[in-house]
Amino acid sequence: MTEQPKPQDDLARHAAKMAKKKAARDKIMATKEGEKGLVIVHTGKGKGKSSAAFGMIFRCIAHDxxxxVVQFIKGGMSTGERDLILSNFADKCAFHTMGEGFTWETQDRARDTEMAQAAWEKAKELIRDPSNRMVLLDEINIALxxxxxxxxxxxxxxxxxxxEMTHVVLTGRNAKDELIEAADLVTEMELVKHPFRSGIKAQIGVEF
Structure with missing residues (x-):
C-alpha cells in the first residue's frame, strides 16, 4: 500500500515551489527599472472599459x-464618476464633458463631428500641460x-x-488598428455575459 504524503510534506513542497516562483519573479522585476508616460487603450465589446479607466483616475487623485478627463460621447447623461469628481476633487481633476450623447440619440453627424473636434482640441490642451500626469479620453474610440x-x-x-511622463488613456469599442499599434498597453474587454440580453436595463452604480 502506497504511503500517503503527510500534510507537512505538502506544505513544505508548496513553500519550496512558491520560493522558486518568487526568485524567478524577483529576477524579472530587477530588470524593470524604467518609467514613462503610457498610451493606454481599453477596447472590446465587454463592459468595464470606462470603469477601469476611471479607476486609474481615482488612483491619481489618491496619490495627489x-x-x-474629456468625455467625447456621454454628455447626455449624468454619471457617478463625474458627479463625484466635480463635487469633491475638482482641484485635482479637470473634467470636461464635451459630447451630447450617443450617436444614435443625437442623429446629427455634423453636430457630432463638431463636438468631437472641440473635445479633441480640449484634450490636446490638457495633454500638452505637463502638470497633468494622466488624461482620460473617454469614448474617443467611438468618435474615431x-x-x-x-x-x-x-x-x-x-x-x-x-x-514624456504623461499617461493618456483612450476608451471605447473598436479601437483603430493604428491606435493599437501606437499604444503601450492595450486591454480588450471580452463580452461573456451581459444582463441587457436578459431584459435588464442599465442600472445606477453598475453602468453609470
Whole structure:
C-alpha cells in the first residue's frame, strides 16, 4: 500500500515551489527599472472599459497627481464618476464633458463631428500641460470609429507632443488598428455575459 504524503510534506513542497516562483519573479522585476508616460487603450465589446479607466483616475487623485478627463460621447447623461469628481476633487481633476450623447440619440453627424473636434482640441490642451500626469479620453474610440476625428492626426499628436511622463488613456469599442499599434498597453474587454440580453436595463452604480 502506497504511503500517503503527510500534510507537512505538502506544505513544505508548496513553500519550496512558491520560493522558486518568487526568485524567478524577483529576477524579472530587477530588470524593470524604467518609467514613462503610457498610451493606454481599453477596447472590446465587454463592459468595464470606462470603469477601469476611471479607476486609474481615482488612483491619481489618491496619490495627489493632477489629472484630467474629456468625455467625447456621454454628455447626455449624468454619471457617478463625474458627479463625484466635480463635487469633491475638482482641484485635482479637470473634467470636461464635451459630447451630447450617443450617436444614435443625437442623429446629427455634423453636430457630432463638431463636438468631437472641440473635445479633441480640449484634450490636446490638457495633454500638452505637463502638470497633468494622466488624461482620460473617454469614448474617443467611438468618435474615431465614425471618422469624426482623423486617426492619423490623433496618433501623430500622441507620438510628437505628449509629454514624456504623461499617461493618456483612450476608451471605447473598436479601437483603430493604428491606435493599437501606437499604444503601450492595450486591454480588450471580452463580452461573456451581459444582463441587457436578459431584459435588464442599465442600472445606477453598475453602468453609470
Amino acid at each position: 497627481m493632477p489629472c484630467a 470609429r465614425y471618422d469624426y476625428l482623423d486617426i492619423a492626426d490623433v496618433v501623430a499628436f500622441l507620438e510628437a507632443e505628449k509629454p
